[in-house]
Amino acid sequence: MICGKRYWEYSSSTTTYIRMMAVSDSVIGSRLPSSQGRTLKEKTRYILISVASLVLFIVIWDLASRTGIISAKKLPVPSKLFETFLYKLTNKNPDGNTLGIHIWTSLQEALIGFFFGITIGVPLGISMAWFRKFDKLFSPLFDLIKPIPPVGWVPIMITFFGIGIMSKVSVIFIASFIPAVINSYSGIKQTRDVHTWVAQTFGASRSQVLFTVAIPSAAPMIFTGARVALNGSWVSLVAAELIASTKGLGYMIQTARLVGRIDVVFVGVLVIGVFGAILMEGLSYLERRFVKGGRR
Amino acid sequence: MTVRQWISDDTKETWIYGILGFLLFLMVWQMACVFTDFGTIFPSPGVSIRTFFMAFIEPIGRYTLLGHISISLKRVLIGYGLSSVAGIIIGLLMGYSKMAHAIIYPIFCIVRPIPGIAWIPLAILWIGIGESTIYFIIFMGGFSQMVMNTMDGAQHISPELVGVAKVLGAKENQIFRKIVLPSSVPYIFTGLQTSLSTSWMAVLAAEMITAREGAGWLILSGMQTGRIENNVIGMISIGAVGLLLAALLRETERRLCIWTVRSR
Numbered sequence: 001m002i003c004g005k006r007y008w009e010y011s012s013s014t015t016t017y018i019r020m021m022a023v024s025d026s027v028i029g030s031r032l033p034s035s036q037g038r039t040l041k042e043k044t045r046y047i048l049i050s051v052a053s054l055v056l057f058i059v060i061w062d063l064a065s066r067t068g069i070i071s072a073k074k075l076p077v078p079s080k081l082f083e084t085f086l087y088k089l090t091n092k093n094p095d096g097n098t099l100g101i102h103i104w105t106s107l108q109e110a111l112i113g114f115f116f117g118i119t120i121g122v123p124l125g126i127s128m129a130w131f132r133k134f135d136k137l138f139s140p141l142f143d144l145i146k147p148i149p150p151v152g153w154v155p156i157m158i159t160f161f162g163i164g165i166m167s168k169v170s171v172i173f174i175a176s177f178i179p180a181v182i183n184s185y186s187g188i189k190q191t192r193d194v195h196t197w198v199a200q201t202f203g204a205s206r207s208q209v210l211f212t213v214a215i216p217s218a219a220p221m222i223f224t225g226a227r228v229a230l231n232g233s234w235v236s237l238v239a240a241e242l243i244a245s246t247k248g249l250g251y252m253i254q255t256a257r258l259v260g261r262i263d264v265v266f267v268g269v270l271v272i273g274v275f276g277a278i279l280m281e282g283l284s285y286l287e288r289r290f291v292k293g294g295r296r
Numbered sequence: 297m298t299v300r301q302w303i304s305d306d307t308k309e310t311w312i313y314g315i316l317g318f319l320l321f322l323m324v325w326q327m328a329c330v331f332t333d334f335g336t337i338f339p340s341p342g343v344s345i346r347t348f349f350m351a352f353i354e355p356i357g358r359y360t361l362l363g364h365i366s367i368s369l370k371r372v373l374i375g376y377g378l379s380s381v382a383g384i385i386i387g388l389l390m391g392y393s394k395m396a397h398a399i400i401y402p403i404f405c406i407v408r409p410i411p412g413i414a415w416i417p418l419a420i421l422w423i424g425i426g427e428s429t430i431y432f433i434i435f436m437g438g439f440s441q442m443v444m445n446t447m448d449g450a451q452h453i454s455p456e457l458v459g460v461a462k463v464l465g466a467k468e469n470q471i472f473r474k475i476v477l478p479s480s481v482p483y484i485f486t487g488l489q490t491s492l493s494t495s496w497m498a499v500l501a502a503e504m505i506t507a508r509e510g511a512g513w514l515i516l517s518g519m520q521t522g523r524i525e526n527n528v529i530g531m532i533s534i535g536a537v538g539l540l541l542a543a544l545l546r547e548t549e550r551r552l553c554i555w556t557v558r559s560r
Contacts, residue, residue: 046394046395046397047398049395049398049399050398050399050401050402051402053398053399053400053402053403054402054403057402074421133313136309136310136313136314136317137313137314137316137317137320138317139314139317140314140315140317140318141317141318144535145535146535146539147535147536147538147542148531148532148535149493149496149497149500149534150497151413151497151501151504151512152500152512152515152530152531152534152535153531154504155504155515155518155519155527156519156524156528156531158519159337159519159527160337234411235411235412235494235497236497238411238413238414239497239500239504242413242416242501243504243505243516250414253414253417253418254417256417257417257420257421260421262418265417265421266418268414269410269414270406270410272410272411272414273406273408273410274409276409276410276411277409
């Protein structure tokens with residue numbers, strides 16, 4: 001999200017600004033990478049501190065759990081988590097499926113719902129922004145469903161589609177559809193007038209303006225929408241699986257809680273985090289590949 | 297041509313089309329209820345509206361609709377308030393001091409990608425079922441976004457400003473108060489805005505799973521008892537309150553940071 005300019009950029013007198021720059025350069029000059037060796041050394045120092053802090057964190061965790069300050073029933077030893085992870089890869093206890101199947105189910109549901117949400121939401125948002133009548137017809141309706149959190153749809157979808165894959169896909173569809181529409185709508189609305197005028201002066205038709213000016217300039221915004229959508233999908237997927245399902249990561253941690261296997265809960269929560277991060281990384285990769293200019 | 301101008305140009309048309317769209321929606325809903333199987337599981341618009349107004353007087357479960365909503369609202373405000381304060385402090389710390397960043401960030405990175413809702417089973421095992429579990433879940437829901445946004449803000453201060461302040465002899469805490477804090481405010485508000493919507497989502501999920509009152513419970517119990525109309529009114533009221541809160545926050549932001557020109 002773009003957060004406006006710094007206030008000095010609004011300072012009316014340019015000379016003041018230039019003077020400020022000159023002064024500040026001399027001050028922070030020492031911190032700028034003029035002396036490459038020093039910054040590199042500083043960097044390694046911070047990396048070392050990071051590693052040390054991480055190691056310390058794990059050691060404290062390990063000690064706390066081993067000595068019984070925090071009972072192992074509430075906080076399993078880190079090495080135990082790794083064992084459980086390996087165990088869960090091949091073993092179906094306690095919830096009836098191996099970890100791989102749970103991951104695969106969750107990913108499948110998330111990606112299908114996300115795909116449909118984007119492919120329907122983005123064109124709808126673009127056409128809402130481009131055609132006035134369309135906008136006026138759908139905007140009020142859309143404003144009505146927009147503020148309802150996707151999780152709120154879970155029970156209704158379960159009533160409609162049962163606890164199978166379909167109910168999750170439709171919840172995720174809603175979770176990704178809404179941000180997709182909002183962001184592509186405002187992306188198109190933010191097209192610079194100057195760009196449109198130039199295109200029109202050179203005799204571009206309305207559809208040419210849309211496809212060669214408006215949509216490319218809205219692309220970063222649309223991708224932001226996709227990122228919000230993916231995040232929301234993953235969150236609401238976990239919620240949907242917690243509430244009612246028969247497999248998937250959310251189901252796995254819920255069942256593990258019911259039978260008191262806290263190590264499995266921990267592994268599940270970490271796996272959810274890791275896969276959420278992987279999905280987001282994948283999307284950022286696509287964004288870097290396909291969006292010209294980009295954010296920031 | 298900005299959106300605002302454009303609306304004031306033909307407000308009349310906007311209203312006509314808006315109402316038309318809404319009527320169309322109600323008609324499709326009604327038709328679906330009358331002519332297809334949809335009506336056997338889903339209430340018609342008339343029934344939904346009647347239940348909505350009845351719910352203000354007649355209690356569903358233990359409370360009326362207003363009771364459920366205010367319980368959820370209280371939970372969100374507590375959890376969200378705590379997570380915002382903690383998030384802002386940690387975010388500023390990590391953004392401002394490189395040392396704090398090096399120490400906290402790796403640990404924070406483990407927690408960050410885990411959605412607040414995924415903490416529900418762990419929270420129940422740790423704390424048990426009760427109010428504090430729900431606060432914890434809401435806290436985790438908004439926390440990482442709050443930290444990330446605030447940190448972003450504190451890292452994006454212009455070095456020129458800090459340089460000038462140093463030349464003019466400002467002390468560390470002056471730099472922090474006069475430069476770092478004000479220039480992170482817009483970022484903090486972005487964080488507050490996103491974390492509000494995830495908090496709202498987290499409270500719904502938490503109430504569906506652990507609570508016996510609140511809007512989330514209302515929605516879920518609608519499903520479990522086969523009274524889908526409760527489900528529908530729960531969703532409508534959640535949406536309305538969420539919208540209200542977001543608008544309130546935006547207004548506060550507009551008042552507090554007049555200097556930021558948002559490109560929204």
